[in-house]
Amino acid sequence: MTTPKVAFRGPVEVVLEPGQYYFCTCGQSRNQPFCDGSHKGGEFTPLRFEVSERESMVLCQCKQTASPPFCDGSHHDLED
Numbered sequence: 001m002t003t004p005k006v007a008f009r010g011p012v013e014v015v016l017e018p019g020q021y022y023f024c025t026c027g028q029s030r031n032q033p034f035c036d037g038s039h040k041g042g043e044f045t046p047l048r049f050e051v052s053e054r055e056s057m058v059l060c061q062c063k064q065t066a067s068p069p070f071c072d073g074s075h076h077d078l079e080d
């Protein structure tokens with residue numbers, strides 16, 4: 001499997017309203033951390049997740065996390 005592009009070497013904190021969201025897993029989106037459709041034609045697909053109440057979250061932007069869409073600190077292990 002292809003390794004996703006590192007969109008940014010650190011997480012982003014977002015406050016999300018209740019609803020459905022699509023997390024970018026390919027790293028190509030220009031609307032990080034969310035999918036903008038740039039994955040089309042590739043092997044990645046967005047990860048759908050739901051938020052049931054207004055919530056602050058720390059989401060992955062390096063795309064190496066083992067628990068998407070959340071940051072797990074994997075950006076600290078990226079090589080230069």
Ligand code: FES
Nearest residue numbers: 024025035038039
């Ligand atoms: S743009 Fe990255 S998964 Fe859709």
